[in-house]
Amino acid sequence: MKLMPPISYRSLARVLLTAALSLFMSGCGVTLSPVKRKPLQVSPLETSLPSNGRKILVRFESTLPGKPLAETVWDNVSGAFADAEESRQIGFTQNYSKLVPAVVAGGVIGGPVGGGVGGAVVGTHPSYTRIVIPFGRIFQGVFESGLQKAFPNSLACSDDSCELEKLKSAAPTRVVRLRVAEFQVWEEPLNHINLRAMVECKVYQAGITNKLDYIYEARDEATKQSIGSVMTTSAGFIKEMSKISNRFAGALSEGILKNLQEKPGD
Numbered sequence: 001m002k003l004m005p006p007i008s009y010r011s012l013a014r015v016l017l018t019a020a021l022s023l024f025m026s027g028c029g030v031t032l033s034p035v036k037r038k039p040l041q042v043s044p045l046e047t048s049l050p051s052n053g054r055k056i057l058v059r060f061e062s063t064l065p066g067k068p069l070a071e072t073v074w075d076n077v078s079g080a081f082a083d084a085e086e087s088r089q090i091g092f093t094q095n096y097s098k099l100v101p102a103v104v105a106g107g108v109i110g111g112p113v114g115g116g117v118g119g120a121v122v123g124t125h126p127s128y129t130r131i132v133i134p135f136g137r138i139f140q141g142v143f144e145s146g147l148q149k150a151f152p153n154s155l156a157c158s159d160d161s162c163e164l165e166k167l168k169s170a171a172p173t174r175v176v177r178l179r180v181a182e183f184q185v186w187e188e189p190l191n192h193i194n195l196r197a198m199v200e201c202k203v204y205q206a207g208i209t210n211k212l213d214y215i216y217e218a219r220d221e222a223t224k225q226s227i228g229s230v231m232t233t234s235a236g237f238i239k240e241m242s243k244i245s246n247r248f249a250g251a252l253s254e255g256i257l258k259n260l261q262e263k264p265g266d
Contacts, residue, residue, distance in 0.1 A: 036234040037091035040134055043246040045146030045253055052261050055153040057172040057206065059163050060140050061179040068158055069180060072136035076129075076186045087134040090245070091238045095128040131193065133245050135183050139199070142249040143178070143256070150257040167206060174213075175204045176260065181217075191228055193241060195248045196221045201256050203263070214263070218255045222248050 060069045067082035074080050140158075147154050155170055157163045166172065182198040201216040227240035 034094045035091070036093065036238060037089040037132075038235065038238045038242070040088050040090050040137060041242055041246075042138055042141035042145075043243075043250070045142050045149070045250045047146050047149055047254055047257065049146075049150045049254070049257055049261060051149065052151050053153055054151060054174070055155070055170065055172045056151055056174045056176055056260065057163065057166050057170070058143075058147060058154060058156045059175065059177045060143075060156070060158050061177050063136065063180045063183075069136040070140050070158065072180070073132060073134045074183045074185060075133070076131045076184075080183070086132060087137045089132075090134060090242050091132055091234075092241075093130040093132065095130070129187065131185050131187060131241070133183075133185050133195075133241065135185075135197070135245065135249070136180060138245050139180060139249045139252065142246060143253040146250070146253045146257055150261060167209070172206045174260075175206050175209050177202045177204070178256070189224070191232075192224045192226050193244060194221075194223045194225065195244070197248070197252060199252055199256065201259070203260070216256065216259050218252050218259075220248065220252050220255070222251075 062069055063072045063080055064082050071082050071084050071087045072080055073083050073086045144156050147156060155166050155172060157166055163175070167175070179200045179202075180197065181200045182196070184194075184196045186194050188194060197220055199218040201218060203213045203216070204211065205213055222244065225240075225244045227244065228237045232240075
């Protein structure tokens, strides 16, 4: 009788794990969606800046040509893109074709953003997770809330027609044009996100908006922000992603508003 070659416990465990995951994921259309999203919540800026009576007009410029800032979304795969639906939600998408090999390579079950079975699967690298953050809407919403506290007489616009109308009717003393020139998100290490941004702030005198008064670049970076543990569900990961993104937008907004208050006004 011919004997079968011996199989190690580790090899057997990997085979069984792969089979279990394959069977489980075959029903993903019903039990496990690769798209994890929650409605976006924008948190008002909590600022200690004093109230300033100057009337300024803030214009949110487009990051992408012809696309509103509020509808501009960023991910860790392709960068900035415009999507009206995605701009109203936040979350991540998992590529299960890469997830199974990562789990087998890791040999254990645990849980990352880059994880997914029942909310969590360990991989050697979070390359199978696309993180989606609607930073355009987050930044604009957070900044507008802070603007009303720091400059209660201020105005805000998102397009040319609004800006022209406010310049004629409201007579602001300064025009401030904000553009999110850079935003990046990535996961490193596992279960931690990193954010980096630069917002270009151009200041003009209201009567001569073709003459630049000065430029201020607001830069910030938040690294290794924990969003959960091996026991965290996808909803828990997304909740922390939202908190971190709002807090990050708040730090950028605070810096810009402080700069505007410190500059001499008309």
